[in-house]
Amino acid sequence: MLRIRGLSKTYRGGDRALDGVDLDVPRGQLMALIGPSGAGKSTLIRCVNRLVEPSAGEIVVDGAPVTGLSSGGLRAARRRMGMIFQEYALVERLTVMENVLSGRLGYVGFWASWLRRFPQADVDEAFRLIERAGLGGMQDKRADELSGGQRQRVGICRALIQDPALLLVDEPTASLDPKTSRQIMRLLVELCEERQLAAIVNIHDVVLAQMFVQRIVGLRAGRIVFDGPPDALTTETLTEIYGEEDWAASSAPEDDDEDDAAAARAAALRLAETAR
Amino acid sequence: MPIQTLPTGQVAWQRRTMPARLARWFGWLLGVLLVVQSWQVMNADTIWEFVYDAPAQAGDLLVRMWPPRWSVLDQLWRPLWDTLNMATLGTALGVVLGVPVAFLAARTTTPSATILRPIALLVIVASRSINSLIWALLLVTVMGPGVLAGIIAIALRSIGFIGKLLYEALEETDANQVEAITATGASAAQRIAFGFIPQIMPTFAGISVYRWDINIRESTVLGLVGAGGIGLQLNASVSRLAWPEVTVMFAAILCTVAVSEWVSARVRAAII
Structure with a gap:
């Protein structure tokens, strides 16, 4: 679904954010991208839809190259990539419905979108998605009236109405409380399964990632240093990604260190009990 | 250090x-x-005898202005209406011309930062650096006296005001919202329609109403140079030393401005 080869990005000023990244994400796979702040996670997913222009390398989505496209071709390519943001990035003064329908901007002409005359099929789909995300009846509320969790659901609807093949998710839970974070992650997992979407999820919360994703990729200083299933993430690998830290203490203090990943999951489950 | x-x-x-x-x-x-230097310059051209005399002169003028000659009010309705129209149409024209200039001038929306942006900034500076009274003076010379000259004078001054404040608002918009719209595959025009316009709408409404408010005040004096409205009447009365009429005109202008301020305050409160 997504194939990245030799992707590098050097910002003006010489900061090397990505350094020869190779990555494949197959259809239907929810992949978490972890790593310390400044490791290049945000840059990586923004290179995929070219919100950030890559310095070198090749990106292919669904068999079609994204790098080297003209602006018209890029618009068409972006329609197939839904993006979800940390601070939701909803247009605050527009309603829930308008925000969701803005996901169709790549498909409708300017005047139709300016006059808010979206095709009935799009409107039907918007109603269905809003209902599916548990926001039924809120279509006419303005985005700035919603809570964080509700806003993120609108953000997810906006990405899904694009009918994407690939989801690019940038820190979806960083601004949310633990319970809402889990609900949002669960919704993402279900939706990816339903629609067989590939997804890259940038995430800081390693425990949360381990609970929900099938694969974890660790990024450090612009290079991939870990790629494997959640269970394979050990103290050593975490140290390799993030640097030295007492990982056992932060996840599960009373457990002996024989299986950190399991301990982490146990801690998360306890967290879940208290959250309920 | x-x-x-x-x-x-x-x-x-x-x-x-x-x-x-x-x-x-x-x-x-x-x-x-x-x-210290400024004080000396000021003293050099002041005839202090006149200044000592000022309170007595002012008192004398006030006595001559009283009682107001209310009968002149009948001749004032038409010029007052002209003044309001001049301000409103001038503001509308200023908005129509100023908004595109703002989009060309803002770093976030300009299609060409090297050519069009400097031109737009030049238009804004040129419009702002000349008072509407001076614009009116020029236009009356070019196209003769009348309300039309006043409308255009007000519009020309408003372009800079609206253009500057709006382009600053455009540069302060939240980049995340625009990024999200870009990521959906929106075209450049759609990015402006969905990413920028909703964000600047309250500012835009506030600026326009505020400018209309200012323009009503400015249009009351444009008549002094022949651009129509109540200023023309005011000028005539002052020339004839008909001070009781001037009092009525001051009162009429005061009421108009007060009403326009009330309206603009209400509109701004309703939008934001």
């Missing part, structure tokens, strides 16, 4: 370095010198 290590090994911190303090001291010195 506000942080320095003293010979005793103590680390001291000061708000400013020595050169910075000296520079500030000289800045203040220059300011004081400027005040």
Whole structure:
């Protein structure tokens, strides 16, 4: 679904954010991208839809190259990539419905979108998605009236109405409380399964990632240093990604260190009990 | 380097370095010198006998202005209406011309930062640097007296005001919202329609109503140079030394401005 080869990005000023990244994400796979702040996670997913222009390398989505496209071709390519943001990035003064329908901007002409005359099929789909995300009846509320969790659901609807093949998710839970974070992650997992979407999820919360994703990729200083299933993430690998830290203490203090990943999951489950 | 290590090994911190303090001291010195100099210039051209006389003169003028000649009000409705129309149409024209200039001038929306942006900024500066009274003077010379000259004068002045405030609002918009719209595959025009316009809408409404409010005040004086409205009447009465009529006109202008301020305050409150 997504194939990245030799992707590098050097910002003006010489900061090397990505350094020869190779990555494949197959259809239907929810992949978490972890790593310390400044490791290049945000840059990586923004290179995929070219919100950030890559310095070198090749990106292919669904068999079609994204790098080297003209602006018209890029618009068409972006329609197939839904993006979800940390601070939701909803247009605050527009309603829930308008925000969701803005996901169709790549498909409708300017005047139709300016006059808010979206095709009935799009409107039907918007109603269905809003209902599916548990926001039924809120279509006419303005985005700035919603809570964080509700806003993120609108953000997810906006990405899904694009009918994407690939989801690019940038820190979806960083601004949310633990319970809402889990609900949002669960919704993402279900939706990816339903629609067989590939997804890259940038995430800081390693425990949360381990609970929900099938694969974890660790990024450090612009290079991939870990790629494997959640269970394979050990103290050593975490140290390799993030640097030295007492990982056992932060996840599960009373457990002996024989299986950190399991301990982490146990801690998360306890967290879940208290959250309920 | 506000942080320095003293010979005793103590680390001291000061708000400013020595050169910075000296520079500030000289800045203040220059300011004081400027005040002294200005005072001398002011004194040179003032005839102090007239100034000592001023309270008596003002009192005399007030006596001559009273009682107001209310009968002149019948001739004022038409010029007042002209004044309001001049301000409103001038503002509308200013908005129509100023909004595109703002989009060309804002770094976030300009299609060409090297050619169109400087031109748009030049238009804004040119419009702002000339008072609407001066614009009216020029236009009356070019196209003769009348309300049309006033409308265009007000519009020309408003372009700069609206253009400047709106382009600043455009540069302060939240980039995340625009990024999200870009990521959906929206075209450049759609990015403006969905990413920028909703964000600047309250500011835009506020600026337009505020400018309309200012324009009503400005249009009351445009008649002084022949651009129509109540200023024309005012000029005529002052020339004839008909001070009781002037009092009525002042009252009429005061009421109009008060009403326009009330309206603009209500509109702004409703939108934001």
